[in-house]
Amino acid sequence: MAALADNVAVRRILHVDMNAFFVACELLRRPELVGRPVVVGGSAQRGVVAAASYEARQFGVKSAMASAQAQRLCPHAVFLDGDHEYYGDISARVFEVFHHFTPLVEGLSLDEAFLDVTGAQRMFGAAEAIAYRVRDAVREQVGLPCSVGVATSKFIAKLATEFAKPRASRDRIDPGPGVFEVAPGSEVAFLHPLEVGMLWGVGPVTLEKLHRLGLRTVGDVAACDRRVLAAALGVGLAEHLYDLSHAIDDRLVEPDRQTKSIGSEETFSEDVLSPATLRRHLLRMSDTVARRCREQGLAARTITLKIRYGDFSTITRSHTTAEPLDTSQAIIGEIDELLPDIDIARGIRLAGVSARNFAEPDTQMQLFDGDEQQTQNANWGIASRAIDRIRRRFGDDAISTGPDAETESTPWGPQRE
Numbered sequence: 001m002a003a004l005a006d007n008v009a010v011r012r013i014l015h016v017d018m019n020a021f022f023v024a025c026e027l028l029r030r031p032e033l034v035g036r037p038v039v040v041g042g043s044a045q046r047g048v049v050a051a052a053s054y055e056a057r058q059f060g061v062k063s064a065m066a067s068a069q070a071q072r073l074c075p076h077a078v079f080l081d082g083d084h085e086y087y088g089d090i091s092a093r094v095f096e097v098f099h100h101f102t103p104l105v106e107g108l109s110l111d112e113a114f115l116d117v118t119g120a121q122r123m124f125g126a127a128e129a130i131a132y133r134v135r136d137a138v139r140e141q142v143g144l145p146c147s148v149g150v151a152t153s154k155f156i157a158k159l160a161t162e163f164a165k166p167r168a169s170r171d172r173i174d175p176g177p178g179v180f181e182v183a184p185g186s187e188v189a190f191l192h193p194l195e196v197g198m199l200w201g202v203g204p205v206t207l208e209k210l211h212r213l214g215l216r217t218v219g220d221v222a223a224c225d226r227r228v229l230a231a232a233l234g235v236g237l238a239e240h241l242y243d244l245s246h247a248i249d250d251r252l253v254e255p256d257r258q259t260k261s262i263g264s265e266e267t268f269s270e271d272v273l274s275p276a277t278l279r280r281h282l283l284r285m286s287d288t289v290a291r292r293c294r295e296q297g298l299a300a301r302t303i304t305l306k307i308r309y310g311d312f313s314t315i316t317r318s319h320t321t322a323e324p325l326d327t328s329q330a331i332i333g334e335i336d337e338l339l340p341d342i343d344i345a346r347g348i349r350l351a352g353v354s355a356r357n358f359a360e361p362d363t364q365m366q367l368f369d370g371d372e373q374q375t376q377n378a379n380w381g382i383a384s385r386a387i388d389r390i391r392r393r394f395g396d397d398a399i400s401t402g403p404d405a406e407t408e409s410t411p412w413g414p415q416r417e
Contacts, residue, residue: 010184011126013253014115015149015157016134018094019166021111022051025090026080026145033118037061037077039070050082057168084264085288090142097137104123106253114154116253131179150181155200156190157182160306162198187247192219199244201237209233221245262298263306265352266286271310272348275339282335285353287328293355299324300355303334310347318343324359331355 037056078112091110149232164180166264222245229238238318264285
């Protein structure tokens with residue numbers, strides 16, 4: 001039995017996080033902005049910060065901050081609108097690099113993934129060496145920086161990445177080591193001095209409850225009686241945090257993680273008050289969502305319209321169809337059914353379109369027994385795939401929708417600066 005145990009490979013997980021990903025993508029095509037404070041996420045007056053360069057972070061700018069506040073903190077920052085289509089293309093190239101090292105890649109977002117490299121060590125060397133090779137390959141093949149955490153579990157690997165990243169202070173930008181490893185057997189020693197807020201599942205409310213118990217570090221949670229934790233937090237969360245505080249995390253890297261939703265949204269520089277203008281934006285978003293669905297071989301049964309008014313109140317309206325949809329014409333048709341519930345006179349600050357409840361697309365035309373709508377949907381599908389091929393060859397601006405009676409011609413796909 002001892003010999004068998006010696007042959008069991010210790011699990012080795014990488015967590016890769018792209019550094020300031022949206023900003024880094026923009027700097028690829030705007031090298032003149034390198035070294036300047038750059039904010040992605042709308043104008044200086046409107047919107048929310050999606051990403052900030054480390055030069056902007058030196059002034060206290062951070063993700064999820066209102067763009068207006070970011071502008072006050074860093075008046076000389078360059079503000080850029082997001083281009084999620086472009087970021088998605090760059091992300092796909094990054095993930096191609098990941099798959100060169102292991103098929104066990106679990107994407108968490110466009111800029112973050114877990115890689116199980118346990119078996120890859122025979123070909124590429126020890127896990128830490130693989131982390132450096134991944135980092136170098138992403139830099140050489142895509143041109144972007146990333147940080148990598150190495151550990152025996154997903155939880156510890158993700159925490160390790162925080163110690164690999166660059167850090168910005170008012171006085172300087174520390175580039176960070178790039179790779180940080182928590183060696184097998186040292187997990188508890190690494191965890192216990194950390195602030196309790198670094199545990200997964202600890203938000204502001206839970207953090208306040210833990211502080212009321214006098215628990216400030218992960219080690220404090222590990223030493224706390226489970227019954228005390230359960231009384232304060234509930235049994236489920238108490239058991240979860242207790243396990244994590246003892247470095248217990250057996251979750252596997254799931255390479256076939258299913259897409260739950262595909263969406264596109266935009267915060268407008270000024271409140272939209274015109275139905276025609278709103279619909280023009282929604283048509284563009286519907287086209288983006290439909291294209292992403294087709295790229296992933298998916299079609300959606302549920303379409304959701306998201307609206308945020310000028311007073312920041314937010315509503316969503318959804319509709320589920322019998323037939324799965326993957327064309328912009330079909331999606332905007334569903335959105336048109338939801339628009340009568342929207343009070344445009346209040347002023348629209350943000351709008352979004354999303355798709356979920358996925359199925360495989362029905363690409364067969366109903367030539368003989370199908371009704372007129374089915375035939376129309378099939379024709380739209382054929383036309384949409386032809387448009388995809390044209391765009392791949394000639395670019396997104398190669399084809400546009402026909403002119404609308406109330407608006408100028410609306411480009412298909414995302415508009416870029």
